[in-house]
Amino acid sequence: MTEPPELYDGDDNNAHIKFQQWRQRHQDGYFLNYKGPSNTMLHRVLCWHLRDPADLDRGEDWSSLTRRKKVCSTDLGELKKWARKKGIKNLKQCQDCI
Ligand SMILES: [Zn+2]
Secondary structure, eight states: OOOOOEEOTTTOTTHHHHHHHHHHHOTTOEEEEESOTTOEEEEETTOTTSOOTTOOOOOSGGGOTTSSEEEEESOHHHHHHHHHHTTOOSOEEOTTTO
16 A cells, blocks of 8 residues: 655755645545645645646745655545544645645
């Protein structure tokens, strides 16, 4: 079993670029926006809340998409499993893309 990749600026300076590249390759995938055990939201990869996946420019710090941890998978079940393991009880779903 493969763990869904976790991308976070605190762990990896290239997290933003990797996240954007993952989105380009998996446009039918999903990701979690992890802000903490009580505040994590599920989105589709192409949610309009985010920048275009072709935009790899990290730019200023404020424009990084991985200031908050992102967890990526094409398998919704994997992400739900990840959330359960982290103790996330009420996984929110984006009203705009799910
Ligand atoms: Zn969304």
